[in-house]
Structure formats: structure tokens, C-alpha cells
Amino acid sequence: MTLLHLEGIEAAYGAAQALFGVDLTVDEGEVLALMGRNGMGKSTTIRVICRLMAHSAGQVRFAGQDMARTPPHVAARAGLGLVPEGRRVFSNLTVGENLIAAARPGPWDMRKVTQLFPRxxxxxxxxxxxxxxxEQQMLAIGRALMTNPRLMLLDEATEGLAPVVRQEIWSALDAVRRDSGLSLLVVDKSLAELGRIAERAVILERGRSVWHGAMSQVAGEVANTYLGV
Incomplete structure (x- = not known):
């Protein structure tokens, strides 16, 4: 069953258009990788999905509902959980206070989150x-899980982190995928790590969806053409 459906999404920052036609779907229990070079519209797409930014054309549907006029807090209550780029934890609150700040009833609670991230x-x-x-990145992920989302969106969740910490976070996401069946939309540059958890990938170029297919096919010519690796 399709959980998230984007079709023909266009969006702009003032007079500067950023998205020119983004199409993607995420099914219940699926992990989708959203990929592309820097500046191609990945973070903007995440913002549109979470209703932090309006779209000017196209359609966003989540759990069968048209999200066009949905404010961000209502989108969150509907089941969209965001792990934003740059972490953005509440720096003046404790770890525990961060986790309970937006907590909603469901299987993900303090005990389960701290089992996933003992630190x-x-x-x-x-x-x-x-x-x-x-640790802040673990907290951002834990905070999103505490909202008990139906779809968790992670925007560059391991960028700039030490390799050992990156591996810890990827292992945790693999465990979330394997044990809870939570749908994930993951923006990241690591083909090897995305290959561990994602079934499919969508690649953006200049604000458009230009390729979609199995994650196992993101290699060779596809990677060279669209990702520059």
C-alpha cells in the first residue's frame, strides 16, 4: 500500500524555482533512498513533504490525504517524523526533555529509544x-521516533560524523527497518550504507526526478551519470 505519493511537485524560494517536477512514492514498510548531487533539490523535497514549504504545482498525498493545505504540526501528527539536516536539537533542554518534547503514544517510548541508542x-x-x-544526531533520530511516525524522513543523518559513529547510526537504522517495519525516506550520499537498508532509490537532478529503480542498480553508469561517483 502506498503511504506517500508525490507527483509533479514544483516549489520555489521566492522568485527562484527549486523543484521542477519531483515524482516519488514510498510504500508501507519500505525504505526509499532519495539521492542526487548537492543542490539538486533533495532537502527542498523533504521540506515540501513535511509541509515546511508550500508547493506551487503537483500533488502531495500522505496516507491517502491531500496535504496541500496542511500545516507542519498537523503533518507531524498525521505521522511524518523528520530528522532534519543539521540535527537541530533543543540545545538548552536535557536529552530526556528533548525526547519527550514531542512524544506521542505508540511503541516507541523512552525505554525503546534508549535501547536503540544506549548513550x-x-x-x-x-x-x-x-x-x-x-550524540546529537542520535538524539535527533530518537526524538523523531518518539513521535511514533508512520514515515520517518532523514536528511543527511550521518553527514560530517566520525566513521565509527556513522556505523553505529546505520546499524540502528537497519534495526529500525528490520524490527519495526517503519517506512523510511533517507537522504544520504553513501551508496554502500544505503544499500544495506534501502530497497529503491529516486535520483534528483536540477529539481527533477530523473531516475528511479532498485537500490542494487545504483552503480556503474547510473552512479557516474547522476551522482558523480
Missing amino acids: LGERAGQVAGHLSGG
């Missing part, structure tokens, strides 16, 4: 602004 349990009383970058 969050160890630092529950620590102010989030004093955490390392990797």
Missing part, C-alpha cells in the same frame, strides 16, 4: 548542547 539513556539528564555531534 542517550546514559546522558538523559545532560543538556543536549553539550553532547558530541554524533
